[in-house]
Amino acid sequence: MIYAVEGLNLILNGARLLDGVSFEVARGGCTALVGASGSGKTMSCFAPFGLAPGTATGSARLDGSELIGLTEPRLRPLRARAGFVFQQPLTALTPHLTIGSQLAEAAGTHDRRALAAMLDRCGLAEARLDQYPHRLSGGERQRALIAMATAHDPVLLVADEPTSALDAGLRHAILDLLDRFRARGMGLLLVSHDLPLVAKHADRVVVLDAGKVIEDGRAGTVLERPQHAITRALIAASPRLNSPAPTLPEPGAPLISASGINVRFGKFPAVAEASFDLREGEALALVGRSGSGKSTLARAVARLGPCDSGSVTWRGEPLPSRNRMRPEHRRRLQPVFQDPAASLDPHWTVAQSVGEPLRHLFPELTREARQTRAAAALDEVELGTAYRLRRPSELSGGQAQRVAIARALVANPELILLDEATSALDVLVAGRILDLLAKLQASRRIAILAITHDLAVARALCHRIAVMDAGRIVEAGDTAASIAKPRSEALRDLVSAG
Amino acid sequence: MKIAGALLAAIVVAALLLPPLLPWSYAAIDWDAVRAPAFSPGHLLGTDSVGRDLLARTLAGTRVTLAVATAAALVALVIGTAWGATAGWFGGRVDEAMMRVVDALYALPFMFVVIVLMVVFGRSVLLVFLGIGAVEWLTMARVVRGQVLALRNRPFILASEAAGAPGRAILTGHILPNIASVAIAYLMLTVPQVVMVESFLSFLGLGVQEPLTSLGILVHDGADDMDIAPLTLIVPGFVLVATVICLNRLGEDLRARMAR
Numbered sequence: 230m231i232y233a234v235e236g237l238n239l240i241l242n243g244a245r246l247l248d249g250v251s252f253e254v255a256r257g258g259c260t261a262l263v264g265a266s267g268s269g270k271t272m273s274c275f276a277p278f279g280l281a282p283g284t285a286t287g288s289a290r291l292d293g294s295e296l297i298g299l300t301e302p303r304l305r306p307l308r309a310r311a312g313f314v315f316q317q318p319l320t321a322l323t324p325h326l327t328i329g330s331q332l333a334e335a336a337g338t339h340d341r342r343a344l345a346a347m348l349d350r351c352g353l354a355e356a357r358l359d360q361y362p363h364r365l366s367g368g369e370r371q372r373a374l375i376a377m378a379t380a381h382d383p384v385l386l387v388a389d390e391p392t393s394a395l396d397a398g399l400r401h402a403i404l405d406l407l408d409r410f411r412a413r414g415m416g417l418l419l420v421s422h423d424l425p426l427v428a429k430h431a432d433r434v435v436v437l438d439a440g441k442v443i444e445d446g447r448a449g450t451v452l453e454r455p456q457h458a459i460t461r462a463l464i465a466a467s468p469r470l471n472s473p474a475p476t477l478p479e480p481g482a483p484l485i486s487a488s489g490i491n492v493r494f495g496k497f498p499a500v501a502e503a504s505f506d507l508r509e510g511e512a513l514a515l516v517g518r519s520g521s522g523k524s525t526l527a528r529a530v531a532r533l534g535p536c537d538s539g540s541v542t543w544r545g546e547p548l549p550s551r552n553r554m555r556p557e558h559r560r561r562l563q564p565v566f567q568d569p570a571a572s573l574d575p576h577w578t579v580a581q582s583v584g585e586p587l588r589h590l591f592p593e594l595t596r597e598a599r600q601t602r603a604a605a606a607l608d609e610v611e612l613g614t615a616y617r618l619r620r621p622s623e624l625s626g627g628q629a630q631r632v633a634i635a636r637a638l639v640a641n642p643e644l645i646l647l648d649e650a651t652s653a654l655d656v657l658v659a660g661r662i663l664d665l666l667a668k669l670q671a672s673r674r675i676a677i678l679a680i681t682h683d684l685a686v687a688r689a690l691c692h693r694i695a696v697m698d699a700g701r702i703v704e705a706g707d708t709a710a711s712i713a714k715p716r717s718e719a720l721r722d723l724v725s726a727g
Numbered sequence: 728m729k730i731a732g733a734l735l736a737a738i739v740v741a742a743l744l745l746p747p748l749l750p751w752s753y754a755a756i757d758w759d760a761v762r763a764p765a766f767s768p769g770h771l772l773g774t775d776s777v778g779r780d781l782l783a784r785t786l787a788g789t790r791v792t793l794a795v796a797t798a799a800a801l802v803a804l805v806i807g808t809a810w811g812a813t814a815g816w817f818g819g820r821v822d823e824a825m826m827r828v829v830d831a832l833y834a835l836p837f838m839f840v841v842i843v844l845m846v847v848f849g850r851s852v853l854l855v856f857l858g859i860g861a862v863e864w865l866t867m868a869r870v871v872r873g874q875v876l877a878l879r880n881r882p883f884i885l886a887s888e889a890a891g892a893p894g895r896a897i898l899t900g901h902i903l904p905n906i907a908s909v910a911i912a913y914l915m916l917t918v919p920q921v922v923m924v925e926s927f928l929s930f931l932g933l934g935v936q937e938p939l940t941s942l943g944i945l946v947h948d949g950a951d952d953m954d955i956a957p958l959t960l961i962v963p964g965f966v967l968v969a970t971v972i973c974l975n976r977l978g979e980d981l982r983a984r985m986a987r
Binding site: 528531533554556559560562563564566567568571572573574575576582585586588589590633636640 | 881882883885886887888889890891892893896900901904905
């Protein structure tokens with residue numbers, strides 16, 4: 230065993246965050262810590278290395294040396310034997326230093342050949358040494374960070390959700406890279422809520438809940454024959470491509486039709502000649518990797534973003550431009566955004582946020598009527614009256630997203646725009662939000678335009694799928710058929726990554 | 728933090744409430760006690776070179792200085808917030824043009840402009856704080872513009888647009904409340920800056936007119952007499968320094984708390 234944690238406790242301000250956590254990482258092995266958010270996965274990774282708040286007790290041996298109870302100066306050389314990769318490749322690099330100088334600092338050498346070799350084994354060209362982080366894509370930045378974390382040949386790599394900020398297509402590529410380091414004897418401690426990814430790459434799985442290990446075993450055994458109810462819930466919530474196709478409502482008359490939409494950012498064509506249409510009660514998934522123009526197209530059509538040319542018609546009549554949208558137009562379509570924390574005004578209570586569309590779109594309603602409708606909308610997303618006076622800081626991510634959905638529903642729209650509405654949420658919560666959306670879709674016969682890079686979401690909700698790549702719609706068709714037989718390269722990539 | 732708050736409160740309360748209780752007003756001359764030392768009968772801190780009570784004059788000067796500073800900082804808050812929020816909200820060319828105006832004004836040697844204004848229009852308290860307020864709003868405008876730019880692309884602003892809220896409602900309902908905390912923190916930091924500018928102008932003899940006084944004038948007069956009556960320099964000097972340090976301390980603390 231390269232790393233063995235036994236009976237790890239972590240106490241912060243009298244609260245026991247970790248309670249007797251034990252797990253092992255074999256030399257060249259990969260142990261995955263899984264669990265809902267707040268279950269203590271990240272704490273379990275960082276507490277032994279003195280990188281988490283609070284007091285750690287118990288035992289953690291890295292290659293035979295005990296980590297717990299050491300003072301900072303004695304812990305530092307041991308910490309240098311491990312490498313750390315964090316979740317946010319976009320913010321973990323210093324923007325004003327070149328990749329080369331940041332790598333040189335991590336590696337402790339300025340020898341260009343050595344630095345180029347470090348980048349090379351992470352799949353990056355030598356030319357990257359002289360570039361600044363903004364020239365690299367998310368996946369390339371994560372590769373650069375892995376190069377830094379592995380520069381001093383650590384015996385253990387601790388990777389905290391290394392792929393969750395990345396597109397599905399890049400996730401396996403990053404894990405394949407980490408597997409290559411494992412082949413040379415490095416142990417990998419992986420935190421992830423992406424169970425398909427864990428199933429493919431990890432050899433041991435440790436399931437955590439509320440700071441305790443509830444299940445521990447070989448990856449195949451734990452994921453295929455889970456013993457504990459919470460493990461089963463995690464697996465059930467993790468959307469799979471081979472789950473049975475849902476029964477979706479029958480679409481009605483044509484609702485919205487967009488044709489020849491173009492959006493340019495400066496000279497860069499973000500959306501080029503994109504067209505689609507949608508019928509009443511029908512759901513269309515716009516899929517594609519990040520930067521392919523999905524959100525820009527959807528916002529242009531919903532008149533919530535720039536639109537340089539192209540026409541949008543609503544039941545055959547043209548929809549006015551962004552500045553000319555009147556309340557009777559805005560009523561028809563409402564958005565739900567990715568980051569629930571950012572989509573609610575931090576100063577407004579839940580009741581105020583949900584009431585906002587009513588104030589502006591239905592000025593004819595009395596105060597009481599508005600309150601009743603807002604309460605009904607909150608009821609529909611399964612939030613009781615107790616939440617009415619809370620502010621966003623007092624809500625969890627899932628609750629905040631429910632509030633955002635209630636705000637979108639309260640105006641009784643015929644179309645809702647889901648802009649990655651579940652991707653910022655933890656698997657369990659995302660699964661429940663997805664169930665809620667499916668229920669609303671069935672009960673209200675509401676049309677949905679879902680932007681996602683997760684094909685499982687597309688399959689759960691949408692009749693049809695449109696695949697975007699570099700601003701163009703490259704493939705469109707029935708969801709199940711398209712996924713079964715992808716015609717475009719963009720969709721093939723997404724399917725093989727999912 | 729607590730010490731700074733308590734000391735500042737003590738200075739403000741004393742400046743506002745104490746003067747009527749003193750036997751001598753700030754302008755009255757006690758012919759029997761010219762340059763009286765401290766603890767003379769009726770003059771706790773002594774008198775100045777023409778026999779005016781130093782304690783009364785210091786309190787009156789503090790009052791004038793704080794009034795000018797608060798008024799000028801509020802002027803800066805109003806102009807700066809309006810200018811910065813407008814530039815940030817409209818963006819594009821409007822933003823470009825408005826911020827270039829700010830840059831141009833920044834480039835002017837403002838102390839010099841204020842001095843020219845004083846010389847041309849004569850000295851008055853009104854002109855002092857108008858002049859200072861006109862300088863201090865520039866920083867406020869930049870801070871507010873930055874905040875508005877950061878806020879306007881947040882999803883909740885977009886959701887508000889989708890909810891049919893007109894621009895005015897978004898600005899007053901979402902943008903201004905969300906920048907209020909930052910604006911107030913900068914207001915707190917503007918006040919001590921204005922205290923310094925006002926004192927400097929007064930020290931040069933360009934501030935308020937005799938017999939009305941301010942901390943700057945008192946420090947100026949005290950500096951003339953420092954070898955004979957050191958208290959006339961030490962007392963107003965101490966109040967000035969204490970006020971500025973306390974205000975800065977509180978402002979920084981507030982800003983750190985807002986930044987979280």
